[in-house]
Amino acid sequence: MSMVKRNATPLIFLLIALVVPLVTDNQYYLYILTLAFIWSIAIYGMNLISGYTGQLTLAHAGFFAIGAYSLGLLTVDVNVPYWLAFLLACVITTVAGLLIGLIALRTKTHYFAIYTLCVGYIIYLIIYQWDELTGGVRGLIGIEPPGAIGPITFESAESNYYLVLAFLVLTIVFMKFITESLVGRTFVAIRNSEELAQTIGINTMKQKLLSFVISTFFAGMAGALYASFVRFIGPEISYTMTMFDMLTYLIVGGIGTMYGPLVGTFLIVTLTQSLQFMEEYRMLIFGPVLVLLVIFYPRGIVGGIQMWKAKRQYKKQQKMAKQASNSSTYGGGD
């Protein structure tokens, strides 16, 4: 019961999310929501390494693309059954993450950001130039929708919506579990001070690698879902612009917070999709928003709300303490 109470707000939102397809049969809304959920999964991955462990990675669009292309190529060219391809896509991305992480994480702060930015660009250039494998600038078309699980098929927009929602819920539950565990606290210790974490006996390289590998797993999973949902992928999903979009989702929602990735992604994806003119010019608004947030609300919307709540509670306590002390001191009156 207490668990339900503690997570009341997220559970209410989950309930709303579950009801949405029953209330509306507008395919377009469902499409946008599903897209927002998919990106959220990838942003949750990014949040773990950048938000909780403090290593700003700029390669996640690349890992997203590796997941998407793995699934696309395996189903289109090799005819692997869908769910096996899905699993393989996650594995391929994670292995790539492990290999890149092993080298990238030896670099620190600015170097890590620049290194990962370059890794992301290399992934983009390979996808763009390697015509025979990836289709180059034309991209991949005709990717399969998710295969049936037993009697359940995923051909309608509603069923896709529920499938992606299920993956998102699993992602959030996993992230909640890991960030509240000892491992998660180790990540935060590294974020606060890598030297200090080392002094208290944390193998920081191993922990950073763990965080990075998990984050690439989720980026790959989101990529695979994206490929089978949109059913067309092009090299631009690995481009630096996509990376910056992802960073915007994370910063607006709140980097290093539990629900920041969901809030930021949901807000911006729905906003840009519903206001068509924003598609091209969105950065005219989001660029300054990014700067202002970093200056005034470095922990985004969710972090801001948490701060506001904490302050209110503090004031309440102060007030109560004051009242208590007032009544005890001047209780008798004069």
Next chain:
Amino acid sequence: MDVLAQQLFNGLTIGSVYSLVALGLTLVYGILHIPNFAHGALYMVGGYATLMSMTLLGMPYFIAMFIAILVVGGIAVLMERLVFNQLRDSPPIHDKIAAIGLLLFLETLIRVIWGADYRSMSTPFSDNIVSFLGVTVTTQRILIVVAAILVMIALQLFLKKTMIGASIIAMSQDREGAFLQGINANRVAMLTFFISGGLAAVAAGINAPINLVYPDMGHLVILKAFVIVIIGGMGSVPGAILGGYILGFSESLGATFISAEYSDIIAFVLLVIILTVKPQGLFAKGAH
């Protein structure tokens, strides 16, 4: 042999442009410890400022470039005042995110104003062809090399011979010490950003006539400038110059002898190899 000479000269040209961009980046990093991801946007704005001064205002090429220096330098100073100065005591991750925000904003702003078209810039030097030592080049390419070297010498003289230059160097060596000597940190920060922006504007102004002007033109250049700065040691002025030419030559030779399609990848592979071997970068100056 002719091909080799031609490619070496191309390397010299590209290297000159890279060096100028990397110089601005390394100055800001060395003095203020900000990896300015928005530097590529400054470069791009420099290209547009030069082009628009020529086409809209009808300015001659060199005056247009001078206007571009003022415009881009001014934008860079604004960036420092409005954004990076506010973030002086924030964790390093914030600088990078803010810089990316600025980059996206400037790019979109230019796209809104002038559209996404690729524009060409023609200068009095574009069509003039000169041959020497078996190499055939346009005077524009010679101008690039000469102008870049002149600017680098001027910068070096400014840093070494003037009082303000000395205060910039002092601040890069020891911020607190410089402060104790009565150096106005704000003034040095603004000046550094102005110079950084000015260098980007010159680089764009001289390079645009042999390339094109478009909103994304800064993307690759800035990534490569970061590679150069890491090769040359973050914050090192000679390192940025040397690194720029090393990259310029490896790219033009790589394009001829390995593959033209993948020539852009050379810089990144170079970086990946360097950081794989030396995670602190070459010539790291201790911990920041």
